[in-house]
Every structure is written in structure tokens, then in C-alpha cells.
Amino acid sequence: MRRIQTAILVISLAALAGCQSDDPAKDMMTDYYQRLGNVLDAPTPDFTAPELPTLPRKRDLVQPLDELRMGVLDAYELRQCGLFNLIAERNSSLGKVADRFRQLDYELKFIDTAAQCLPQVKDPSIHAELEKALALKRQQREKVIWNTLIDSDAWRAQLNLPAFTLPIELPAHSNAVNTIAQFSQLIPSTQAPTESVTDWQESIEKQPILGDLFVSLSYHTAWLNQTSELIANHQDKVRCGGNFDTTRLKRLQTVFYKFYVGDVQPYLARVDGLYRDLAPALARLASLNTPDTFNDYKNAYWKGDAYQAYKAAIKHHADVWQQLFQRCDVKLGQ
Incomplete structure (x- = not known):
């Protein structure tokens, strides 16, 4: 009997492990999106992944x-x-x-x-x-x-652009950021660095953060825009003021504070901060004369088009929430 119970426990643990996602940040965005759909009693179409610029051969x-x-x-x-x-x-x-x-x-x-x-x-x-x-x-x-x-x-x-976005709790990456910055400073400088560039090779190879960051910008921009559209298209279902039932409004406030302000927003800010740390280095890399086949990738990630779209999506999402709360005379923070 004990062996049977042990076997069941092992199988249960294995099943739980199998359910764990390789991309918790995407799961967090999906959960937020689905919760909004449930409160708004609105359909939540499957997420359409953005088309990413390819890194040429x-x-x-x-x-x-x-x-x-x-x-x-x-x-x-x-x-x-x-x-x-x-x-x-x-x-x-x-x-x-x-x-x-x-x-x-x-x-x-x-x-x-x-x-x-x-x-x-x-x-x-x-x-x-x-x-x-x-x-x-x-x-x-x-x-x-x-x-x-x-x-x-x-x-x-x-x-290289991976399949996954940055983890919710960003790992330590200061060595990679510093090394990428050092490498980029070769471009405007006419002097050889005081150390061998081969000393930078391991840090660049062992701490790959750029591809994860670039994918995060594109994917989370698309998620935010789709989620903003969900709120904007169905906010007329939210009754507020007078003798209306405000249950849905209160549930939306819970989703806003607990899941957006509590989880999503801090993560988006961490992604933003990482990009801003790397932006000066990326700008120097973008100053290189590069083949035309690299333009899409370069414009999106080195010149910052994807980051600007990311910032715009965050602002638009905040504006959609603000419009809803203003209509219902809800002051943020209350």
C-alpha cells in the first residue's frame, strides 16, 4: 500500500512539474488578459504572436x-x-x-x-x-x-531571438551589460582598449540577454495592445454611478490593482529599465555601416523602434484604464 501511495505521489509531482511553463512572463500576461475577459464577460481571442525581424545568416x-x-x-x-x-x-x-x-x-x-x-x-x-x-x-x-x-x-x-521572453525576476546581468557597453565603445574610439577584447568573450557568450530583451519588447507590446483593445471594446458593460450594480467595476478594480499594478506593471518596468541600461551601447552599435539585409533587425532593436512601440503600448494601456476609471469617477489609489 505504501509503495502505491509513493508511486501516486511521484506521478503527481511529475505531472505538476510538467505543467510548469518555460515562459512565466507570457503566462502572467495571459492570466491577466483572461481575468479581464472573465470580468468583462467578453471573448478572449488567442494571442497573435508578432512577426519578429529575423537575424540574417x-x-x-x-x-x-x-x-x-x-x-x-x-x-x-x-x-x-x-x-x-x-x-x-x-x-x-x-x-x-x-x-x-x-x-x-x-x-x-x-x-x-x-x-x-x-x-x-x-x-x-x-x-x-x-x-x-x-x-x-x-x-x-x-x-x-x-x-x-x-x-x-x-x-x-x-x-539570436529565442522563443522565450525575459523571466519575471530578471537575473543578474550587470557583467553582460558592462561588457556589451565596453565592446560598443570600440566604435567611436580610435584607441585600442587597455585590455584584450578576448577577455570580454566569455561574458558576452555566457549571459545572453539581448535576444531575450528584444523578444520581450515585441511580445509584450502585442499583449498590451490586445489587452487594451479588450478593455476599450467592452468597457460599456461596466455600469457605474446611480443605482447601477457596481459589482463588475469592483471586480475590475481588483484585477487592476492585484494583477496589473501588483504583477504586470513592475515586470514591464524592469524590462524597460534593462533596455535603458543597454540603449547607449545599442545606439553605438547602430552607428555601424551595416548591410541592407540587417536593416529590419537593426531598426527594431538597435535603433529602438521596438522600444518606442513598447513604451507607446504601456502608455496606451494606462490611458484605457484611466478613461474607464474617470467615467466611473474612480480615483486611482483609492
Whole structure:
């Protein structure tokens, strides 16, 4: 008998575990929407997921670079200032298979080292060749940054759009935010960072927050707009004042305070705060010259179109509630 009871308990626990959602934030929005529908005695059509801009394939985004060939690598001046060793390391067997972060690290170090070497070079032909090489590297600097952004596994982990939105209680993400900000500061700067960019790779890869944030902006905008439409289209069912039965109004107030103000609104504010933390970095990334195939993604998430739609949806939702409460002479906070 005890074994049977134990088996039933295990099965029950497994069933409960199976009912747990992988996306609690979407569940919270759905619950809020359904509760409003129940109080308003209104149909609640299934949510229509928004159409998200796709992140194009790597091969459609990578920008080609001009090859640099120097015939004076063994010149004494280049050995003395460290440029020879840097190039030799890049041309080694390991250097030739370096990933995008290491390639970027090399390019930044080359520009920095070559700029320091140039005043030390006395031979006119070597000076002219190094000057030409430095100009090419500087010209291609942003392309190398872009190729790292779009072709490295670490950055693709950040930029890919997942199936889930951000969790209700946002995880610690300060390292990722700081690292993304550091990386973005390479774009306006002409100086190499004081540390190797490879030191940033792990944090970018292991704390993917951008894709989750972008999906959250789009999905929650659509949810808010659909929920606002539900309230606006059926608020005439809410009787208030005079001798009318105000039961429905009181139930709506409960949903507003307990589920919207208590749960949904704080979560939306946390998502908003995370985007604002990342917005300066995203704006710098958006300043890069990118292929046309990337425009939809770039405009939505880097330039902030999705965020502006998100803010507008939050304001519209608040306005719909305010119109309802004003009609019924209900003061918020009472």
C-alpha cells in the first residue's frame, strides 16, 4: 500500500512539474488578459504572436576585408617596436585559425603598435609602406568590429531571438551589460582598449540577454495592445454611478490593482529599465555601416523602434484604464 501511495505521489509531482511553463512572463500576461475577459464577460481571442525581424545568416552579413601584404616585415625598425612579432604571431598556425575575437584583438593591436612604430622608421620606403598599411587597417577597423559582432559564436548567442521572453525576476546581468557597453565603445574610439577584447568573450557568450530583451519588447507590446483593445471594446458593460450594480467595476478594480499594478506593471518596468541600461551601447552599435539585409533587425532593436512601440503600448494601456476609471469617477489609489 505504501509503495502505491509513493508511486501516486511521484506521478503527481511529475505531472505538476510538467505543467510548469518555460515562459512565466507570457503566462502572467495571459492570466491577466483572461481575468479581464472573465470580468468583462467578453471573448478572449488567442494571442497573435508578432512577426519578429529575423537575424540574417552570417554569410549574408559578413563584410569582406582587403588583404594586407608587407614586404618589409623583417626590417630592423619593425623588430624593435614589436610589430614584427605581432605579425609573426598572427601568421602562425594558431593565428591563422583564430576566432573572430582574436582576429579583432590582433587588428586593434596592429593599429596601435603600427602608430607607435611609424615615427621610429627612418627608411622612406619602409615608412611609406607602413603608413599605407596603417591607413588600410584604420579604414577597415569598423568592418572588423562588425564581422566580430555578426560572425562570432559569442555575439550570435546574444543576438539570436529565442522563443522565450525575459523571466519575471530578471537575473543578474550587470557583467553582460558592462561588457556589451565596453565592446560598443570600440566604435567611436580610435584607441585600442587597455585590455584584450578576448577577455570580454566569455561574458558576452555566457549571459545572453539581448535576444531575450528584444523578444520581450515585441511580445509584450502585442499583449498590451490586445489587452487594451479588450478593455476599450467592452468597457460599456461596466455600469457605474446611480443605482447601477457596481459589482463588475469592483471586480475590475481588483484585477487592476492585484494583477496589473501588483504583477504586470513592475515586470514591464524592469524590462524597460534593462533596455535603458543597454540603449547607449545599442545606439553605438547602430552607428555601424551595416548591410541592407540587417536593416529590419537593426531598426527594431538597435535603433529602438521596438522600444518606442513598447513604451507607446504601456502608455496606451494606462490611458484605457484611466478613461474607464474617470467615467466611473474612480480615483486611482483609492
